[in-house]
Structures are given as structure tokens and as C-alpha cells.
Amino acid sequence: MNRKGFLALTGAALLQFVSPLASAATGPTLKPTKLGQTVIWRNKKYTAIKSGKKLVWNKGVAIPKPKPTTPPVVHGTFDIDLAASEEVPEGMTQVFFPKDPNAQNKSFFVTRNNETLISFDSICTHEGCQVWIGIPLLLCACHLSAFDRVTGAPVSGPAVRPLKTYPVREELGRIILTNTF
Ligand code: FES
Structure with a gap:
């Protein structure tokens, strides 16, 4: 750019800052x-x-x-370390809220029955409310559906589908759940 052009540019730029007419x-x-x-x-x-x-x-x-770029969602099968084995003794059900991002903010029930672990999603199959541990059933407070703690099947209430199950296993004294999405 020659000197003339530079001065014209600078002048125009300055005008935009100082002149209300320019703005x-x-x-x-x-x-x-x-x-x-x-x-x-x-x-x-x-x-x-x-x-x-x-x-x-x-x-x-x-x-x-x-356009804002959104990070790609990675699909796959992911292992989630839920807890130590002794946290779910025989005959008990516990609910876990893992912080692992592969858990996708879900929470999971784990029941130990006859030395076998079973895991369920804790979201009600009726309209998606949180299900909690009741005695002896799993209970949804929204419309009072109740689910079996061993099979996840609905026992009463408006829910007709069982709770979603997840593969779960024990490894080196830890309870490992597999989440797929
Ligand atoms: S959402 Fe659970 S019973 Fe309706």
C-alpha cells in the first residue's frame, strides 16, 4: 500500500471512532x-x-x-467401575451414581441374588422418573410403579415394561458395568 492509501485508510478508521456521523x-x-x-x-x-x-x-x-461446532458423540461399549464388590452383599440392592462420563449421567441399580449380580437402569419405564430402592421393591414416586429388585419386572403401577438391564461382572474385587450407547 502506498502512503496515500495508508493515510486514507487510517483517516477512515479514525473517523469511525470519533465521528457520530461516521458511526x-x-x-x-x-x-x-x-x-x-x-x-x-x-x-x-x-x-x-x-x-x-x-x-x-x-x-x-x-x-x-x-456455526458453533459440537464435539462428536462417540458411540461404543464402555466399562464403568461402579464400586467395590463388598458394597453389594448377598440379597442386597444398591444404587450407584458414577461420575464416569461414559455413564452419561445415568444411575444404576445392582442387586446380588444367589451370588449373581444383576444391574438395572434406575429410570422408570413409565415416564422416565427416578426409581428408588424400597423394601422389598424398587419404587417410582411419580405414579407409584413398583419393580422387582431381582428381575426388574414391573410388579404394579402404570409401568408395563421392565427396567433396562446392563451387563455387570466382578473383576479383582470391583463391580464393573458395561454401558452401550
Ligand atoms: S414415571 Fe414412574 S410411575 Fe410414572
């Missing part, structure tokens, strides 16, 4: 010098066009804002 302008305050010249101003791209014998800026085209 109210509807197009670039810089004068076009060449047909087809482009300039970006207030998120619009202006092109120099001819109007009679004069060069003027066209109406400008809005520059699209970049």
Missing part, C-alpha cells in the same frame, strides 16, 4: 479506488461498483457467522 454511516467510509475492490466493514463485504462515472460501494453482503 451512523450505512456503508464503508473509505472511498473505493478501483472497480471490484472489496472491503469488509461491520460484518459485511462491500464491492466497488460503478454508479455513472463514480465508484461507489454496493449494498454489501453479510458475512455468515461461523
Whole structure:
């Protein structure tokens, strides 16, 4: 850029800051010098066009804002370390709220029955409320559905589908659940 061009640019930039008239302008305050010249101003791209014998800026085209990028969801099968084995003794049911991101903010029931572990989702199959441990059943407070602690099957209430089950196993004294999504 030559000295003249630089001064014109600087002057135009300064005008935008100090002149209230400039801030109210509807197009670039810089004068076009060449047909087809482009300039970006207030998120619009202006092109120099001819109007009679004069060069003027066209109406400008809005520059699209970049779309926010969302991180890709990774699907797969993930092991979640829920707890130590002794936290679910024979005949008991416990509910776990793992912080592992692969748990997707879900909570899980684990029942030990006849030395076998069984795991269920703790979301009610009626309308999605949280199910809690009751005695002797798993209970949903929203509409009072009740589920069997060993099979996850609905025993009473509006829910007709069993709680979702998850593969669960023990490894080196830990209870490991497999979540797939
Ligand atoms: S949501 Fe659980 S009984 Fe309705």
C-alpha cells in the first residue's frame, strides 16, 4: 500500500471512532479506488461498483457467522467401575451414581441374588422418573410403579415394561458395568 492509501485508510478508521456521523454511516467510509475492490466493514463485504462515472460501494453482503461446532458423540461399549464388590452383599440392592462420563449421567441399580449380580437402569419405564430402592421393591414416586429388585419386572403401577438391564461382572474385587450407547 502506498502512503496515500495508508493515510486514507487510517483517516477512515479514525473517523469511525470519533465521528457520530461516521458511526451512523450505512456503508464503508473509505472511498473505493478501483472497480471490484472489496472491503469488509461491520460484518459485511462491500464491492466497488460503478454508479455513472463514480465508484461507489454496493449494498454489501453479510458475512455468515461461523456455526458453533459440537464435539462428536462417540458411540461404543464402555466399562464403568461402579464400586467395590463388598458394597453389594448377598440379597442386597444398591444404587450407584458414577461420575464416569461414559455413564452419561445415568444411575444404576445392582442387586446380588444367589451370588449373581444383576444391574438395572434406575429410570422408570413409565415416564422416565427416578426409581428408588424400597423394601422389598424398587419404587417410582411419580405414579407409584413398583419393580422387582431381582428381575426388574414391573410388579404394579402404570409401568408395563421392565427396567433396562446392563451387563455387570466382578473383576479383582470391583463391580464393573458395561454401558452401550
Ligand atoms: S414415571 Fe414412574 S410411575 Fe410414572
